[in-house]
Amino acid sequence: MAARRAPPANCPAAQSLNLELMQEFLFYFFAILTLVFGLLVVASPSRRNPAASVFFLVLTLVCLAGLFVLLHAFFLAAVQIIVYAGAVMVLFLFVIMFLNVQQESHRPRTGTRMALSVLIAGAIVALLSRALGAASASPAFPQPAVEGGTGPLGTVLFTEYVLPFEVISVLILVAIIGVVCLGKKELK
């Protein structure tokens, strides 16, 4: 108890080491979970039901929010969970329930198609990792981090980026009108 209550000034080196280990552990935890759940979205264990994919996508997004927190982007982590994992995924789920598709094309997945897909995806990842390899050795993150809380982000958003912000609102209006038109019974 006394050790936990000790002020940071007592042993700053040990404390920062502890923090670093914790961050490392959390990074690997969230990164591996993100990739595993991402794989499950693509290769869902239940072929028939796309709702399983939605479930795994929600978990992927939540793990990504964890990574955002590790990167000090607190506001975005909250937005990720509220807007993405909440609203957008509910939209997906709603459409899946609405359409209620059960039948899937019975044609078996051909080997060539599978191999080609894996090849193309692998090529893209290889290209990206080649670009990463060409970069200089990973420098450490600069320590007094810029906190991505609501305040600082809002300040930037409403000063420097106020025009894109307004344009985005017009875009959303256009999207709403488009969806209402598309959703009409008779599509002309």
Add this chain to the structure above:
Amino acid sequence: MIGLVHYLVVSALLFGLGVLGVLLQRNLLVTYMSLELMLNAANLALVAFSRFNRGLDGQVMVFFVITVAAAEVAVGLALIVALFRRKQTVGVDDLTDMKL
């Protein structure tokens, strides 16, 4: 020690999974979810770059990406619903009207 490259590797792998899903899946809805996966991979890279450059510009960009993605999902799902009304299917193999 976790650095920028660690996050970028996760981002690249997640993007690869998204590409794989788009190419492999036959259900239009799951293809769409893979697309979301790719968008999120890009978001992760942007946030990592933002952290490393000690600025908030990357995070503002991610904010916009999330907004546009929400609008895009709404329009895309409306299109899928309209398509389903007409064709009674969401399998990409059955939607070959424009094929030569």
